[in-house]
Structures are given as structure tokens and as C-alpha cells.
Amino acid sequence: MTMRPNRSDACLFFVIGWSLLALALAIGLLPTVVWVQAVVWIPLVFVMPGYALIRAVLPKHSIPLLEGAVYTLAGSVSIVALTGVLLQLVLPLDRQIWAIAIVGVSVIAGLVATLRWGREKATMLPLPAPILRISIQSTLTLALALTLVIGAVALASAGARSERATFHFTELWVLPVTASLHGSLVDVGVRNHQGGAEAYVVRVNQGRILLGTSKIHLADGQLWRKQVACKGGPSTKPITVTLLHHAEVYHYVRLERCPTPS
């Protein structure tokens, strides 16, 4: 029977160290890049709080590995959710608050675990057996499976994009400008979703009076906006905006009357 020496738990220190790194990232001490944030924070949200909790309350190897994994994941999910629900009673949740709270829970639990079980007497336990043996062949096969999965997701994403690209339309709107220092104004907007560059003519009428005509060229996805002043201030005459595309009326929108500026 091998005597296990009394030693610090590297895993717990890893948890504490990782948590502090994540906190530094969250509060801006380190440069922020999305993928780095994701890599650092996802384990911290889904693994570390639960792991630290289990280590704080149970001695090492007192429950099977798989059961510990369940409690780690479920515990982390519960801790993060509960932390947020409780914190938002007193503080609005933002990135820094989340970071401090989750790191705080993980670090405190980790320190409790280290202090509580670090002085554990050497036991008669043999070192645990290796958890899993994965051959090189299995590793390569799993890598192939993962590659295929990524390919499937990429394929589906490309398909979704191509489906979206089959929808060709143009948006047209007219909205009253309520807070204006320049009299009664309306806000006219056009956005092109035709899949390519297009030319339009925008005609704005107040009753039978033409307020303005604009010839516009928009790239795919591009937005055009213009504020148009009503003639003679607030009026009961409707404001009509007509969008011409290929010399034909494509859309029209209508405001019942010109708005009264506030």
C-alpha cells in the first residue's frame, strides 16, 4: 500500500489561478479578444465554481469521478444562476459584477478546500488508477469525428446563408420626428436587401404638394435616411412616400399628418 504524502492540490491552485486570470481579463487588465474571453470564461462559468464547491465540502476521491463531474457541471450552473439572481437584487448585473462574483465564489471555495483538506493526514489509499487510456489510433479517429462534425455545422451554416440570400426585398419607412428644433419633420428611410446594388427614386408628397425627390443608389444591405420638412408646419394633409424601382412603384408608406414638433 502506497502512502500518499500530504501535499497541496494542484487542481485547486489551478482553479484559483485561472479565476484570477479571468478576472484580470474582465476588468481590463489584459487585452480582450472575443475568442480568448470565450476560452477563459466558459470553463469558469460551467466548471470551476462547481468543482471548487465539491472540493470544499467533500474530501478528494470520496465520490466517483463521473458523479463528481455531474455535480461539478450542475453545481456550476446552479451557482452562477443563483449568484446572478441574488446579486441583481442589489446591483445591476454587468460584466464586472459577474466576473467578480463568479471568481469570488470559485476562489473562496477553492481556498476553503485547500485549507480544509490540505492538512489531511496521509491515508492508506493507493494512488487512483488511471481514469482512461486512449490510444493514438482512437485519438486520430476522434479527431476525424470532430472534423466531420465541424464540417456538418459549416455545411448547415452555409445552407442557411444561401437560403437567406434568396430573399430579395427593400425596406421603406416614414416616421414622425417628434423632437425637432427645425419645425415639422418626417424621417424617411430605405434599406436595400436585393442581393446587389440597386437604384431607387424616393418621392415625398404632402397631399398633392411634392416635398422632394431623391435618386439614390444603394449597395446590398446599405441604408439611406433623410429628414424632410413639412410645408407650412403641422398639417392635416397626409405625408406619402413613394419608392420607385425600375421606374415602377415598388412601395409606398403614409403618415396621416405631419407631426407637431415637441
Add this chain to the structure above:
Amino acid sequence: MPDSVLIDLTLARLTTWCGRCGGASVAKSVGTGLSDHCQPRHTVQVQDSAESAVTPGPSLGAMPGIAVVAAIGLVTVAFADNAARHDGAGAQLLFWLGLALIYGPVAFRLLGRSPRRSERIALVLTLGLALFLVKVLRSPAEFVRFDEFGWWRATHEVLVTGHAFTGNQLNVSTAGYPALAALTAAVSQLSGLSIFLSGTLVIGIARVILLLALFLLLERLTGSPRAAGVGIAIYVCNSSFLYFDAQFAYESLALGLALAVLLVSLRWSESDQRPPASLIAGVGPILLILICGLTISHHLTSLFVVLLLALWTIASLFQSRSQHHADMVRGRNGPLVPTVLTTLLVATWLIFVAGPTTHAELGAIFTGAYQSVGDLVLGTSGSKHLFTGSGRTVSQVERAVILTAVTLVLCLVVAGLIRMWRSRPVKPLSLALGIVAILYPVSLGLRLTQASSEIATRAPAFAFLGVALLAAILTASLSHRSWGTVSRHGGKLIVTALAITTFFGGFMLGELKATRQPGPYLVGAESRSVTPPGVAAADFAAHYLPTNSNMVADRTDAALFGSYGNLNPIFGSYSRISLARILLGGEFDRADKQALCGQSIAFILVDKRLSREAPFELPLVGFYVSSHEPGAFVRTRPVTLRALEKFNSVRGISTVYRNGPITIYDTTELC
């Protein structure tokens, strides 16, 4: 050897306190990473049942190869979905082939005797995650289901306001059960990922928790990893597993937490520490945290766990009275503490925090179901027409598959209950889950009425926990000789084929044919009605219209505008005037104006495609706006274009936005 003796021998190999270890037999650990020596604290080691002899160590066995096949299945599904987007021929066949490639090899391997425990666990995870990815592949860039939009909005509110407990009209319960929104907001804010990616990740993790916890639970109850693996293969056959319980919604999260609560409750109950001071300091905090997490996640799931724990406790009390079974429960803590704790927390939350809207929502569901079933039984109303709806009929092939699947599951339930009866005494939790399995045939009956279909959709996720256990018990009870005979005569292939049929049938039962895959726009077809013009219009609303303005729209556009658009869709009625008639009525009259003004509705959204006549289309789900609208489920003609365009000529209503199919009317000047 009688099965009950076999179960007792398996239990006898569980080692706990050192005080017992001195005289107890030594249990070999297989793939658990534990020593084969007794532990100083409460430890449960599980040994494979007889089929797995002493093995040199854990390995993945054939799992990597099967994972490649499953991945090929996913690629096939992706091809199938892409073909379906353009209504391509063969899309459906390819889709079912992909599912078979994912499910079949895993089920076949799990049925075998040779895989080690570690391989079975890896296979279970492969199956569960691959099936989760089937749902992701269906819509890889955005949420498309109604409930998902509600939770998107709830998460967005947490991100914008910094506070949880904000409800929305798409899902009123978001106000009382904020766990999913809070957790997803945390992931999104900390990682920088979008709400869609963060939510997908959260549900993926919940799926892993569910599968691992269920595997361990079944393994502990049957003493057999093989039985546990087979149980999982049966569990995934439930009609809500593939899509409904994989969506970004609170039940998907809560199911995983529920299984974790059951697992830790089992650990608590099987511990024999008395007085339980160390237990309270050890497992106690884990139990408390998980119960709290479950409590704030989902009302129905937490109520189900309360019910299950109560059944378990009652079964334990009955068994402990019997001298005959005293050795099974002597010195054990039992499930009373987890039951009381869960009941107190869930009840407190439901009464004091979840609020009247949740009570109203749950009350309406159960009251409606009760009334409709009562009407059906008394003959005052007819049943829903099965396999038909909105002018569409399920094909003969699909009917056959569904009926076969249902029959197989019913047979499994009956056989499992008989086996459980013959094997008594059984563990109290097994007895409780056996009772839960009876929910399955009950849920089938609930599909006969429209109002109770809501419960019938959700019940399988819970009922199949019991069905999975019964399948596991049957598997564990098969002797080596019997199984050898079955395997030699191609029995494994036949059982796998039946399992695939059950899996297909379950999915067909739970998901409309038109929504299983993406495809061209359909009227009132949930995910099939989410299109770029609707999304663009919602985006316009978010940028240019006043936030939280009340609006009326059809169901799908209401979901888009209630989430991405930051508006407030209003359903239901005002002074007994159905709000749906504003949209669908032939004329805009005084009653419509009264309802508009009474509900302070600022915007009406009209999608001209609802009136499509070529091809002739009724809403797939049976209604345009809500299930209570006039003509819901009985309509024979689509709404007319004239009715939808009536607002063009109403004085006081402005047409502020158009993009082709979508028009937004501003009614603020009307009142």
C-alpha cells in the same frame, strides 16, 4: 438464480464506511478511477453486473469508430437540411438516414455485452450530443422556435437592464424563473458570444448533465452499466428529446438539474452516517445548491421532482416497515430530507416569488386540460382528429411508424412493470419511477383533446424517465445464456431495428412533419414562418419604434417583434373582444377600435403571406394569432388579402413601414 438475489448480491458489493469494510468483500472498480479498497468516507463503488469480468482498465473500445459514423450521420443531416431549404427531392429520406446513422450503431453497441463501462458512457454522450447537434443544424445561425424567442428577449432584458425577473408576453414565466436568462446573460457578457451561441452552449451543457446523471442513476438502480446504456437509448426515443427539450428554453435546462438532484438525493439516501453531521457538511451543500438551482429554473420540472421524491419517500416508508426488507434500508438516511427540502423551496418560490402570472399560466393549462378531458369523457365534445389538421394528413407510413413506436413502448412499460413486480422487493426509487412510467399511456390519452395537448407535449420528458428505468431493468434481468441465444440468432439486430423504429416514431409524434427540417415559407408554421423580411422588420422596430410599445401580429411575427423588435405583442382579448379579430376581421369596426384603444395598442403588423391562396394554405398550427382566436383549428379558408389590407383606408392609422410581405401600421393617432 432469482433476480432479487442477484440484485442483493450486487448491492452487497457497495462499500461505505471503513467500519464495514473490514468484514465486507472488496469491490473492484472498473473505469471509475477509484481504488479497490474501502474509502474512509462515504463512497459508493459500482461494479458491472456479471457480464463484465475483471478488465485491465477503462478504454473507449469501439466508441471512436461509432463516433465517426455518427458524425457522418450529422453530415448527412446537414445535406438533407440544405436540400430541404430548397424543397429538394430526397431531403426527407436523407434526413432519416442521417438519424439512423447516429442512433443505430450506438444502440447496437450499447445492447452488447462486451463494451466496458467507460465505452458505454462515451457512447451515451456521443448519442446525446449528436442528437443535440441535429437540432442545431436545423437552424445554425438563429433561434426559430416560439419559446426560444421568449427566452432571447428575457436574456436580452438582463443584458440591457442588469436585472432578472422581467417577464415578457412571449413567455410570462420568465419573470418567475430567471435561471436560464441569468445564466445565459452571464455567459454572453463574460465570453463576448452572442445570445444565440451562449444559449446553445448552456443547453448543450444541460444535455450533458442530463445524460450523465441519468446514466449514473440507472446504473445505481440496476447495478449494470449495460442496463443504464440501454435505458438511455430508450430515453432518447421520447417525443420531446430531439427538438422540444433541446431548444433554448427553461425546461431544457431544468431537466438536467432535476436528474442531478435525484442523483445527489440517492447518494444522501444511501448513506448510512448517523448522526449525519458529516453528511450535512459534505453532501448537504451540494444537495442544497442543486435544489435551489432547480427551483429557480422551471415550475413543472421542479413540481415533478417534488412528486417523484414524495413517491420515493412513501415507498421507502412502506418498505422500511417490513422486517423482510429491513436489511435494505437499515441505517440508511432515506430520501425524507431531500424531499422536505425540495418541497419547501419549490413551494416557497412558487407562492412568494413566481407570482400570479405563473399561477395563472399553470392554472390555465391544467384547468383547460381537465375541462377538455372531462368534456371528452362525458361526450359533450369530440376528440381531436389524430393524424390530420389544417387540411393536412399524416401519411400512412408515418402513421404506421408512430403506432408501432407507441405499441413497442407500451409493451416495454407492461413488461418492465411485470418484471419489477416479480423482482420485488425493489429499491424505493425504482418503484417510484415505475409509477412515473404509467404517465406515458396517460399522456397518450391527453393527445385526444386540443387543450390537453400542451401537457401531452411535455409529459414524455418525465414519463420516459420511468420507461428508461423499466428498459434498464428488463436488460439487467436478461441472463447471459438468454442474451447469448438472442445475439446468436440476430436478435441484437432486430432489437436495434425496433429501437430505431421507436426513435423515429417518437420524433414523428412530437414534431410536425413540416417543421422537422427547414424549408420554404409556410403560413402559421412556427419555425417555417421565420424569414428574412420578418427579421428585418423586427430589426427596424428595435431601432426606430418606441421600446415596449404594444402591438398585434400573427404568432410568428409576434415572436420576432416581441424578441428582436423589443415590442410588446398582446394576445388574448379585451372586454371579450378577441384581439385576433383586429387582424383577421373583414372590416375595421368600432369593436376593433375599442379593443385597440383599451389595450393601448400602438402598432399592427400585417404579413400578406397569411392570405396565400396559390398554393392554398391554412396555418399549420391551426391558428394565426392564438389558439383561442375565432375559427382556430376549424378554419376552412385562409384569411383574405382584403381583410389584411383593410387598415390602408382607415382614417387615423398610418402605414409607417413596408418591405414587401410585411407592413407595419401605426395606430397611435386613432385613440
